[in-house]
Amino acid sequence: MTNGPVMFDDDMSKTVTPETAPPVPDMDAPPVAAMQRVAQMAAKPRNRLARWFWGLLGTLIGFFVGVAAWDFVVGLMERAPILGWIAVLLTGLFCAVLLLITLREMSAFARLRRVDRIQIGAAEALLDHNLTSARAVTAQITALYRNRDDTRWGRDAFADKQGDILDADGLLALAETTILAPLDARARIEVEGAARQVATVTAIVPLALADVFTALTANMRMIRRIAEIYEGRAGTLGTWRLTRQVLSHLVATGAVAVGDDLIGSVAGGGVLSKVSRRFGEGVVNGALTARVGVAAMEVCRPLAFTSERKPSVTSLVKRALTGLFGMTSKDH
Helix, strand or coil, X not given: CCCCCCCCCCCCCCCCCCCCCCCCCCCCCCCCCHHHHHHHHHCCCCCHHHHHHHHHHHHHHHHHHHHHHHHHHHHHHHXXXXXXXXXXXXXXXXXXXXXXXXXHHHHHHHHHHHHHHHHHXXXXXXXXXXXXXXXXXXXXXXXXXXXXXXXXXXXXXXXXXXXXXXXXXXXXXXXXXXXHHHHHHHHHHHHHHHHHHHHHHHHHCCCCCXXXXXXXXXXXXXXXXXXXXXCCCCCHHHHHHHHHHHHHHHHXXXXXXXXXXXXXXHHCCXXXXXXXXXXXXXXXXXXXXXXXXXXHHHHHCXXXXXXXXXXXXXXXXXXXXXXXXXXXXXCC
């Protein structure tokens, strides 16, 4: 037995103070924000076997429903001809409405493909510096917005100045500044509104899946409205396809993550440390929604951002959330 003091090899050279102590982990915090979960779910690649399963299941259900409806109408015609003819009329009206919905969806897909062709043509014209191709692209853009009153001033200004432009870059830049600039302003307003809604619901509503549901619905509605602004009106199926395209792009490029620099610029110094975890997650989800909105603008816009500056996510979120979480315009 040792009579002297017992020495333990412990690193006590550094004095732990409240300022230097590590933060206590928040065990209730979710692993990722709601918008990250939404993006990961929507961008997940579809399984071919699952597509076959759901396709065959829908076909079987439709077949059985059609046979049952046919038997019902035929039996009703035999028992009560008047009621049978009423059933035939209602069934015909339903089929007509279903046909109109199908035509509307096909028209929406055609509009989306039209915008895609303009984007591809503009990219090739810029790459080759081909003035003829650039004139063809600008003619397509003018035709795309010929029935829009909100682009009349821009189309008139472009028509007056396009004859003075003798290079492809300048011609496409002129179309961007005159025709697309007002549409960009409207799209930014939609992005700010969606970011504000998602951030507010996340911060206030304590339900577990409320933020995920709100993020999904708000972002799909935002993407659909942005597509409508740029004359790429999408139906229900077209909106879902466009949403998957935007979110898949964000996940593939890693832009769905929010860095500390963005949160610091949005929240301003120690704001997040003064509010609850829900408010901090609301800012994160609002910032991610703004990033989805910027990506949707890039996907739906007929021309890429070249002469016009692409909207900054930080500025969008600051304008959307100013005053919502106690922030002011002087926060950086």
